[in-house]
Each structure stands twice: as C-alpha cells, then as structure tokens.
Amino acid sequence: MIRFFDWSLKLNGFRMKEAQTEFNTILKLSPEERLNFINTKKKEILNYHLQNNPYYRNFVGKSEIENWNDVPVMTKKDFQKPLAERLSESYTERTVFKNKTSGSSGDPFVFAKDKYAHAITWASIIYRFGWYGIDFNISYQARFYGIPLDFIGYTKERIKDFLGQRYRFTIFDLSDKVLENVLKKFQQKNFDYINGYTSSIVLFAKFLQKKNIVLTDVCPTLKVCMVTSEMLFEEDKILMEKQFGIPIVNEYGASELDLIAFQNLDGEWLVNAETLFVEILDENNQPVPYGTEGKVVITSLYNKAHPFIRYDIGDIGILDEKSTIHKPILKKLIGRTNDVAILPSGKKSPGLTFYYVTKSIIEDDGNVKEFVIKQTKMNAFEIDYVTEIELTAIQIEKIKQAIDLYLEPNLHFTFTRKESLQRTARGKLKQFQSLL
Known part of the structure; x- marks a missing residue:
C-alpha cells in the first residue's frame, strides 16, 4: 500500500524520520530527565530568539534574561504585523510552513513554523491519535470542517483530504436535509473515526437522536470521535457517545502551536509536555498553584522561525492538582464556545x-x-x-x-x-x- 500521508509530508520537506526519533526519545525520559529536558529547551528557545530574532529582541527590550518568570508574555496583538518582520534571521517566507490562525478569538494573524518544528508537531499528533488505533495512512476520517469555496482553495483542500485519507463534510449548512445526506455517507463508507468542530458534530448527534439512530449500527467500522476548536460540554459528550456508539475524545489545540491537550485512554486531558511548555498564570503573569484558574500561556519549544514564547493564547484554564512536570493534566478549560x-x-x-x-x-x-x-x-x-x-x-x-x-x-x-x-x-x- 502507498502510504500517501507519509509521502505528502516528505514531499513538503518535513524531516519526519528525524522528528519521530527525537519525539520517541523524549517519551522515554524519566521524570527527572523530563524536568531537565523542559528547562533546557526553554532556555534554548528563549536564547535562540533573543540572539537571532530582531523582532523578539526588540519586544523583550534586552538581549538576555536570567529568570524565566521575568520573560514577558506575548499576545495575539503582538503578531499583527507583516510576517516578514517577525521571522528569525536565516528564515524567509519561502522556507517556512506558513498559515493563518482561525481568528476564533477575534485576533487573527499569520504565523510561521520552521519545517522541523512542524515535523515534530506532526510526530506529536500521530502519537496521540495512535492511542486510539488511528493511523493517518490507512484510517479513514469523517471530517466535519469548513472548506474554502473558491476553486483553488477548494481543490487544494480536497487534494489534502485525499492524501490524508479523509472525507470532508462541509459545515456551512447543517439543516436536516443536509444531515440526511451525511448519514447516507456513513451508511456507504467504512469510516474509522470522526474528527472536527464540536458544535457541528453535536448537531449531527442531535439529528441522529431525533431519528433514533445509533451511528455504529449503520457504520460499524467507527472506532472513535475526536472533537476540537470549541468547548465540549459534558451533556453534549454524553449525547454523542450514546448516538455514535463510540468514545468521544476531547482535543484542545492551536494551529500556530500543536495539540495542547488530548484526552488519554484513562479519560485524563493530558497536556502536551513534549513540544510545548504550558503554564497557567495570574494577572501579574506569575505561575499559579495547580488547581487554580488562570491564563493559559504556552511556549513552543521547537519553533525557531517564529517566537511563541510565553504566548497568551486567550483562554482561561486550570491544571489538575495531581499534575506533575512529567504529566500535566488539564482539569478545565473555560471559554472557546461558539453559538x-x-x-x-x-x-x-x-x-x-x-x-x-x-x-x-x-x-x-x-x-x-x-x-x-x-x-x-x-x-x-x-x-x-x-x-x-x-x-x-x-x-x-x-x-x-x-x-x-x-x-x-x-x-x-x-x-x-x-x-x-x-x-x-x-x-x-x-x-x-x-x-x-
């Protein structure tokens, strides 16, 4: 079988073999080694951008910082200027992975990742989806996402869907008539998993509830459903589990970063401590104790092309009291709802x-x-x-x-x-x- 997904990443210049080797090495670290790894990577990425990124050096106002808690917090507003002005030296817009944030917070901007940082992001995603037996090369995805409607944008996304083993249901119209056709596709195709925007998938579950249909009765190949981008309420999760007949996995991520937290097989919302450093800070930008709510502030440990260092993503969250540096657990995320x-x-x-x-x-x-x-x-x-x-x-x-x-x-x-x-x-x- 041709592994189209692996092939497409390689074709785009992402060093996946190297990235997956490094990611697997991180996973094997002991708690003590993991603590040392995180502290080392924090210093490395901070010093890299202070030395190689004029924009970041100007933002910080000095060329070195000793105490991590003195590192200034960045917000989305700090990135609302042309991307070329924010890139590190030796990187250009042609040599990086470039994309736009969704603007779901109301503060949109264009961002970049160097290609190795993007490769290790994919290693992180592949690993976490693998907990549920999902292989992006062979597992068939029912995708509830938007799609550009202009010809070029539409065609590009459909090609990516083909290479990524996905069938996309556009979410711009979720009336009962359209959802009837969605249901027919589940009857016709052997989907392995569902992935997409929470509110769209909830609407599909409510449609199935009205028709008194359990999805695995018509599509028995389904294993799991991952929801993202919006708040998953407990009552909606219960409804989806009942109407789909499969586990519902809560995903919390940001396109400019990585998967931030992903529900593991024990039902814990496990925070990504391999490619990111996630902090919960108070109004004075100081860390709060586990169990206390505060701003979700994230450092991308690998992105050398563009600084995401102590980046306030715009959400309020709580890390569980039983969290450790080795195993941080997100107890609650406040916000990210869409009507x-x-x-x-x-x-x-x-x-x-x-x-x-x-x-x-x-x-x-x-x-x-x-x-x-x-x-x-x-x-x-x-x-x-x-x-x-x-x-x-x-x-x-x-x-x-x-x-x-x-x-x-x-x-x-x-x-x-x-x-x-x-x-x-x-x-x-x-x-x-x-x-x-």
Whole structure:
C-alpha cells in the first residue's frame, strides 16, 4: 500500500524520520530527565530568539534574561504585523510552513513554523491519535470542517483530504436535509473515526437522536470521535457517545502551536509536555498553584522561525492538582464556545462558519486588529471591527460576497469601526454571538 500521508509530508520537506526519533526519545525520559529536558529547551528557545530574532529582541527590550518568570508574555496583538518582520534571521517566507490562525478569538494573524518544528508537531499528533488505533495512512476520517469555496482553495483542500485519507463534510449548512445526506455517507463508507468542530458534530448527534439512530449500527467500522476548536460540554459528550456508539475524545489545540491537550485512554486531558511548555498564570503573569484558574500561556519549544514564547493564547484554564512536570493534566478549560446561527431559510451554521467569512478581511498587513460578529435578528448581523485604516467599500463588498457564498443571500450586515471592542470580565473576546 502507498502510504500517501507519509509521502505528502516528505514531499513538503518535513524531516519526519528525524522528528519521530527525537519525539520517541523524549517519551522515554524519566521524570527527572523530563524536568531537565523542559528547562533546557526553554532556555534554548528563549536564547535562540533573543540572539537571532530582531523582532523578539526588540519586544523583550534586552538581549538576555536570567529568570524565566521575568520573560514577558506575548499576545495575539503582538503578531499583527507583516510576517516578514517577525521571522528569525536565516528564515524567509519561502522556507517556512506558513498559515493563518482561525481568528476564533477575534485576533487573527499569520504565523510561521520552521519545517522541523512542524515535523515534530506532526510526530506529536500521530502519537496521540495512535492511542486510539488511528493511523493517518490507512484510517479513514469523517471530517466535519469548513472548506474554502473558491476553486483553488477548494481543490487544494480536497487534494489534502485525499492524501490524508479523509472525507470532508462541509459545515456551512447543517439543516436536516443536509444531515440526511451525511448519514447516507456513513451508511456507504467504512469510516474509522470522526474528527472536527464540536458544535457541528453535536448537531449531527442531535439529528441522529431525533431519528433514533445509533451511528455504529449503520457504520460499524467507527472506532472513535475526536472533537476540537470549541468547548465540549459534558451533556453534549454524553449525547454523542450514546448516538455514535463510540468514545468521544476531547482535543484542545492551536494551529500556530500543536495539540495542547488530548484526552488519554484513562479519560485524563493530558497536556502536551513534549513540544510545548504550558503554564497557567495570574494577572501579574506569575505561575499559579495547580488547581487554580488562570491564563493559559504556552511556549513552543521547537519553533525557531517564529517566537511563541510565553504566548497568551486567550483562554482561561486550570491544571489538575495531581499534575506533575512529567504529566500535566488539564482539569478545565473555560471559554472557546461558539453559538450556532439560524438563518431565515432554516439553515443552521456553526459560529466557526464566520471564520471562513472573516478570512476575507484578514490580511497580512495587520490592519484588522479585532472583530466580533453578532446576530441581532434572523436576517441581521452586526460586524464591529478595529483597524488602523477604515475598511474600504471594495473590502466591505468582498465580505458581503463571501457572506452570500458561505451563508445565504439577502442577509443584512452593518459594519462599524470601533476604537476598541467590549470584552468579557475575563478579557476574552467572543468572535460570534447570537442575540436571538
């Protein structure tokens, strides 16, 4: 059998064999060795960027720091400038893996990973999915994700789906009529696992509940379901387990980093301590004791192309009291919920659909600082945004065209430029909110 997934990573220049060897070596470290490894990697990546990244050195304001707790915390706003200005010396946009964050927090930006950092990210993902018997080369995925609707973007994603052994269900319309067709695909195809946005998969589970169908009765090859990008509520997890007939695994990740936490076979939300250093900090950016809530702040231990050092991802979380450096466990994540938009036609679209709409206004020049979208009526939405330069009529028209394409025509949007946007008491900016 041709291992298309391995082949595609190799073709893109990712040194997977070397990365997997190093990752496996980390896994074998004793608790004492793991502590030494983490402290060494923290110092290495900090000093690397202080010495080789003018942007980061300027951000810190000095060329060396002795105490880790004195390292300044970075936020998404610190990355809202052209990527070329943020790259380390010896890296260019052509030599790195480049992508955009989803903007689900309302603070979008373009990021980069050097190719080895991206390779070890994949080693981490392959390892964790392997706990559930998933092999990306042969396991067939039912994928509940968005997809670009322009020809080039659409074609590129479909090719990636083919190489990644995936069949994608687009999430822009999850009405009962569409979900009926989704169910037919499960009857026709031998899927091994489900992966995708929480709210979309919950809607499918509720559809199955209405029809009194257990998914493994029509697709007995299913082993597991991984949900990501949005909060998984306990009642939704119970519903999905009942209607799918398989374990539901909670995944917490960020495209600019890696899988941050992944539910293990014992039901623990195990934090990634191999490629990341995850801290919970208070308002003064100091570590809090295990069991205390605070800001989730993450350091990417391998990314030399772009600094993610003490990076405030925008979430509030709690590490379990039984956590150790060797085995940190995420007890609770607060936030990351997305409402579902109900449109005049009866169409239901998860809040993350708006990611694909707002991509139209996310540009690498860093002009768009923040945005929030509110549904005020069935057919009426408000977009409040913060920019250095006001959006032009051409840009607004482009957004309206994207709305027609991804949602449906005849929706009314008002655009309001603001100096700042209202945040929650915890400082979180919710990208989409339904006021219905």
